[in-house]
Amino acid sequence: xxxxxxxxxxxxxxxxxxxxxxxxxxxxxxxxxxxxxxxxxxxxxxxxxxxxxxxxxxxxxxxxxxxxxxxxxxxxxxxxxxxxxxxxxxxxxxxxxxxxxxxxxxxxxxxxxxxxxxxxxxxxxxxxxxxxxxxxxxxxxxxxxxxxxxxxxxxxxxxxxxxxxxxxxxxxxxxxxxxxxxxxxxxxxxxxxxxxxxxxxxxxxxxxxxxxxxxxxxxxxxxxxxxxxxxxxxxxxxxxxxxxxxxxxxxxxxxxxxxxxxxxxxxxxxxxxxxxxxxxxxxxxxxx
Ligand code: FES
Numbered sequence: 290x291x292x293x294x295x296x297x298x299x300x301x302x303x304x305x306x307x308x309x310x311x312x313x314x315x316x317x318x319x320x321x322x323x324x325x326x327x328x329x330x331x332x333x334x335x336x337x338x339x340x341x342x343x344x345x346x347x348x349x350x351x352x353x354x355x356x357x358x359x360x361x362x363x364x365x366x367x368x369x370x371x372x373x374x375x376x377x378x379x380x381x382x383x384x385x386x387x388x389x390x391x392x393x394x395x396x397x398x399x400x401x402x403x404x405x406x407x408x409x410x411x412x413x414x415x416x417x418x419x420x421x422x423x424x425x426x427x428x429x430x431x432x433x434x435x436x437x438x439x440x441x442x443x444x445x446x447x448x449x450x451x452x453x454x455x456x457x458x459x460x461x462x463x464x465x466x467x468x469x470x471x472x473x474x475x476x477x478x479x480x481x482x483x484x485x486x487x488x489x490x491x492x493x494x495x496x497x498x499x500x501x502x503x504x505x506x507x508x509x510x511x512x513x514x515x516x517x518x519x520x521x522x523x524x525x526x527x528x529x530x531x532x533x534x535x536x537x538x539x540x541x542x543x544x545x546x547x548x549x550x551x552x553x554x555x556x557x558x559x560x561x562x563x564x565x566x567x568x569x570x571x572x573x574x575x576x577x
Pocket of ligand 1: 517518519520521522536537538539540541553554555
């Protein structure tokens with residue numbers, strides 16, 4: 290099966306891609322850390338959807354259009370399509386780097402292969418664009434470079450698709466969690482009553498099969514799911530800051546009162562719960 294062959298081929302790149310990815314990641318973290326609001330913009334936190342895959346369709350589609358127009362002998366149209374594709378390609382690279390900076394483990398390794406292939410494809414198509422400037426002919430070397438570049442970009446897109454569909458990168462960790470309105474018995478980790486928890490100190494609690502994080506703020510008990518929607522960090526190991534719970538892994542922040550994401554790289558809200566003291570003890574249920 291061709292899928293297995295491609296996966297074996299991609300897996301075979303791990304030896305060089307892992308150290309390269311780790312080195313690039315250190316640089317990207319240093320670049321993006323001081324400019325978090327810009328990084329949130331690039332991640333797509335404001336959109337509630339990853340921005341990178343929303344943009345990548347543009348260059349791939351425009352490169353394909355350029356190929357068709359070039360083969361059809363429409364030189365100006367092919368030139369314009371390559372220009373549009375190359376600009377959108379640049380935007381894809383920038384948004385992709387923002388996502389890449391938070392990728393860990395095998396996701397990072399596969400993202401390294403994806404990114405490097407994209408850069409090779411992008412260089413080939415850029416060379417094709419340069420050869421088209423002031424040249425009204427079609428076919429020849431610009432077409433060959435565009436064709437090869439396009440094929441490399443498609444291969445890179447395959448590896449990029451794996452990041453989402455195989456590794457679950459930038460996918461909500463709560464995508465398949467049902468809401469449910471039943472009150473369920475709540476058990477704190479050390480048996481401490483929720484209203485006796487130290488103020489503004491996250492504490493883990495069990496709610497049926499789910500782990501929650503509780504934060505007492507005065508008489509109010511805030512409760513969110515413990516698993517960070519971004520990449521499954523444990524929020525109970527995080528800290529409270531500005532009315533939010535901050536994930537210890539990549540620093541996403543969720544509003545304590547309703548789980549709304551206020552800082553990336555998370556894109557999705559965190560499931561929130563309401564807590565009450567019932568007749569037989571403390572209980573909680575999902576809100577919304
Ligand atoms: S796991 Fe990435 S911000 Fe929580």
